[in-house]
Amino acid sequence: MPPPNNNPNPDSNSESKFGHLPLSTSGPLECALKGTVLLNHPYFNKGSAFTADERRAFELSGLLPPSIQTLEQQAQRAYDQYCARTDDLAKNTFLTSMKEQNEVLYFKLLLDHLEEMFSVVYTPTEGEAIQNYSRTFRRPEGVFLNIHDIDRVHHDLSLWGTPEDIDYIVVTDGEEILGIGDQGCGGILISIAKLVLMTICAGIHPNRVLPVVLDCGTDNETLLNDPLYLGLRERRVRGEKYDELVTTFVKSARELFPHAYIHFEDFGVQNARRLLDKWRPEIPCFNDDVHGTGCVTLAAIASAMHVSKQKLGDLRMVVFGAGTAGVGIADQVRDAIAVERGISKEEAAKQIWLIDKPGLLTAHVEGLSDAQKFYARSENCSDKKTDLLGVVKGVGPNVLVGTSTVPKAFTEEIIREMASHVDRPIILPLSNPTKLHEAVPADLLAWTDGKALVATGSPFKPVKGPWGPGGREVEIKVAECNNSVVFPGIGLGGVLCRTRLVTDKMLVEAVDGVAQLSPALKDSTAPLLPGIDVVREVSVKVARKVIQAAVEEGVATQEGIPKDDGELDAWIREQRWEPVYRPLKYVEAHVASRQARGELRVVGSLPRR
Ligand SMILES: NC(=O)C1=CN([C@@H]2O[C@H](COP(=O)(O)OP(=O)(O)OC[C@H]3O[C@@H](n4cnc5c(N)ncnc54)[C@H](O)[C@@H]3O)[C@@H](O)[C@H]2O)C=CC1
Ligand SMILES: CC(=O)C(=O)O
Numbered sequence: 001m002p003p004p005n006n007n008p009n010p011d012s013n014s015e016s017k018f019g020h021l022p023l024s025t026s027g028p029l030e031c032a033l034k035g036t037v038l039l040n041h042p043y044f045n046k047g048s049a050f051t052a053d054e055r056r057a058f059e060l061s062g063l064l065p066p067s068i069q070t071l072e073q074q075a076q077r078a079y080d081q082y083c084a085r086t087d088d089l090a091k092n093t094f095l096t097s098m099k100e101q102n103e104v105l106y107f108k109l110l111l112d113h114l115e116e117m118f119s120v121v122y123t124p125t126e127g128e129a130i131q132n133y134s135r136t137f138r139r140p141e142g143v144f145l146n147i148h149d150i151d152r153v154h155h156d157l158s159l160w161g162t163p164e165d166i167d168y169i170v171v172t173d174g175e176e177i178l179g180i181g182d183q184g185c186g187g188i189l190i191s192i193a194k195l196v197l198m199t200i201c202a203g204i205h206p207n208r209v210l211p212v213v214l215d216c217g218t219d220n221e222t223l224l225n226d227p228l229y230l231g232l233r234e235r236r237v238r239g240e241k242y243d244e245l246v247t248t249f250v251k252s253a254r255e256l257f258p259h260a261y262i263h264f265e266d267f268g269v270q271n272a273r274r275l276l277d278k279w280r281p282e283i284p285c286f287n288d289d290v291h292g293t294g295c296v297t298l299a300a301i302a303s304a305m306h307v308s309k310q311k312l313g314d315l316r317m318v319v320f321g322a323g324t325a326g327v328g329i330a331d332q333v334r335d336a337i338a339v340e341r342g343i344s345k346e347e348a349a350k351q352i353w354l355i356d357k358p359g360l361l362t363a364h365v366e367g368l369s370d371a372q373k374f375y376a377r378s379e380n381c382s383d384k385k386t387d388l389l390g391v392v393k394g395v396g397p398n399v400l401v402g403t404s405t406v407p408k409a410f411t412e413e414i415i416r417e418m419a420s421h422v423d424r425p426i427i428l429p430l431s432n433p434t435k436l437h438e439a440v441p442a443d444l445l446a447w448t449d450g451k452a453l454v455a456t457g458s459p460f461k462p463v464k465g466p467w468g469p470g471g472r473e474v475e476i477k478v479a480e481c482n483n484s485v486v487f488p489g490i491g492l493g494g495v496l497c498r499t500r501l502v503t504d505k506m507l508v509e510a511v512d513g514v515a516q517l518s519p520a521l522k523d524s525t526a527p528l529l530p531g532i533d534v535v536r537e538v539s540v541k542v543a544r545k546v547i548q549a550a551v552e553e554g555v556a557t558q559e560g561i562p563k564d565d566g567e568l569d570a571w572i573r574e575q576r577w578e579p580v581y582r583p584l585k586y587v588e589a590h591v592a593s594r595q596a597r598g599e600l601r602v603v604g605s606l607p608r609r
């Protein structure tokens with residue numbers, strides 16, 4: 001259990017009506033770097049925006065053209081350069097290099113153009129960047145730990161700061177990245193991307209996070225045969241040694257950074273749930289594909305059922321693709337049904353049908369995980385009935401979720417069959433990236449005469465069709481049902497209250513926070529979930545509800561958390577990091593040990609911080 005947090009941000013001088021804040025982010029920044037070393041440090045660098053005084057104090061005068069510019073002018077220039085790139089991968093690469101040069105400018109640019117750039121720094125373009133990692137690689141970012149150097153894990157992590165320095169860690173083993181499978185060490189980019197979202201969506205300080213990849217080899221033949229592949233060129237190591245690496249990583253991270261919240265991302269189906277179950281009772285950790293996806297999908301279903309005037313208790317849900325995300329969704333929905341109907345989880349699970357490669361999961365299917373067994377149907381179905389069409393015919397579901405990575409699996413026949421049983425079919429093709437969606441919104445709406453209530457894993461453009469009164473053409477905006485709607489707020493809440501654990505109640509409250517902000521609650525034709533335009537407000541609300549639940553459950557260790565909703569919102573907002581240039585104050589390296597470490601990192605070529 002981490003001790004209560006007293007002074008986690010020694011570089012802060014800010015005053016607040018709330019007294020000392022755990023994540024204060026204003027006031028002068030102490031800096032021990034000068035000259036080209038300073039210009040090459042993405043956290044301190046301001047480029048042409050260094051003031052005249054700073055140019056003198058930090059020996060920059062001869063290193064910069066004389067005109068002093070504002071952050072806004074820099075952002076305009078950067079945006080013009082961004083627009084000059086013709087394809088999304090080139091835009092993604094441009095933004096990556098901007099992040100390596102000047103973090104404030106990078107995040108300012110992203111926040112100024114959030115809706116336009118979200119899909120470039122996240123799914124689907126980030127998936128493409130990950131697939132090309134070893135080909136487009138220029139500079140390393142993040143922590144690379146590998147299965148053959150387990151005895152170095154503690155030391156290599158210790159280079160990244162003092163116990164007070166890190167709030168949030170995203171770790172992957174690269175086995176099941178987005179929907180594009182095993183990407184080996186290129187998985188580091190999903191850890192980085194999720195952390196970028198933590199900053200833009202939730203305001204987590206970009207210099208207080210750690211992206212990590214655990215390189216255990218890869219089973220991806222393309223990578224194994226690629227002479228430029230940067231990771232361990234061998235098949236994945238599994239079993240005891242794999243567990244030893246993960247355990248060493250988690251224990252070292254907790255020992256070195258006792259306040260850090262650990263976010264597991266894109267582990268393979270054999271490990272994701274198993275590791276979560278192992279660590280969740282002990283440390284503040286979260287698996288985004290299980291919890292994040294479960295929470296956002298339940299919020300989408302709740303808002304769709306509001307539109308279709310049904311209750312969660314009426315739900316009959318078929319999940320196609322019973323892997324990490326599919327079972328995570330089933331669990332979240334099952335628990336909510338159990339609470340709403342006052343029944344056991346076993347009873348609630350009877351309203352959910354899981355389908356995987358063998359068809360409907362029944363007690364007769366061999367090799368099911370414990371999590372899948374919970375949903376195994378006892379009936380002995382004939383082969384015919386257990387495929388997706390057969391199950392839809394037999395069950396008449398009102399909710400159909402796709403987490404299978406099988407494109408076009410939701411065929412016209414299946415969707416028309418579903419629509420013949422229910423008035424407003426709720427259809428959520430969630431597989432990423434875009435090309436793996438089980439169906440596209442335009443088809444789903446066309447096949448159901450505009451009746452389907454749809455949300456998708458990656459962003460889609462609005463769909464137009466003759467579904468208004470009297471056949472009038474209407475435009476339907478489709479919500480993005482991606483864990484990115486919810487994990488930033490959950491993480492922000494967990495970090496700010498320095499939670500010891502991430503409890504079920506905290507997740508339930510997070511779902512409620514998102515669902516309450518669904519545009520469809522006020523307008524039945526509006527998207528099922530709040531969009532990217534309001535994501536920062538969603539994160540504040542989710543964080544507030546998560547913190548309140550943590551306090552209620554006795555797992556919050558931060559002192560001085562306001563009780564009143566409004567005060568708590570203000571407390572959360574005040575601690576968000578914003579992309580603004582803070583004045584730099586020079587300090588001798590030996591005087592400021594924290595900055596001395598910053599310098600050491602630069603000298604040692606570590607790219608971040
Ligand atoms: N929208 C969102 O927020 C999220 C979307 N996802 C997406 O969901 C998909 C699955 O991700 P994970 O659950 O992490 O992967 P996973 O590998 O754990 O699960 C995929 C499951 O689909 C099953 N499957 C494959 N082919 C099938 C077929 N022909 N018929 C039935 N089942 C089949 C696999 O056996 C496996 O159990 C990915 O595309 C991922 O990008 C995952 C997490 C969040
Ligand atoms: C969104 C996400 O986490 C995934 O597709 O894996």
Ligand SMILES: [Mg+2]
Nearest residue numbers: 178265266289
């Ligand atoms: Mg994921």
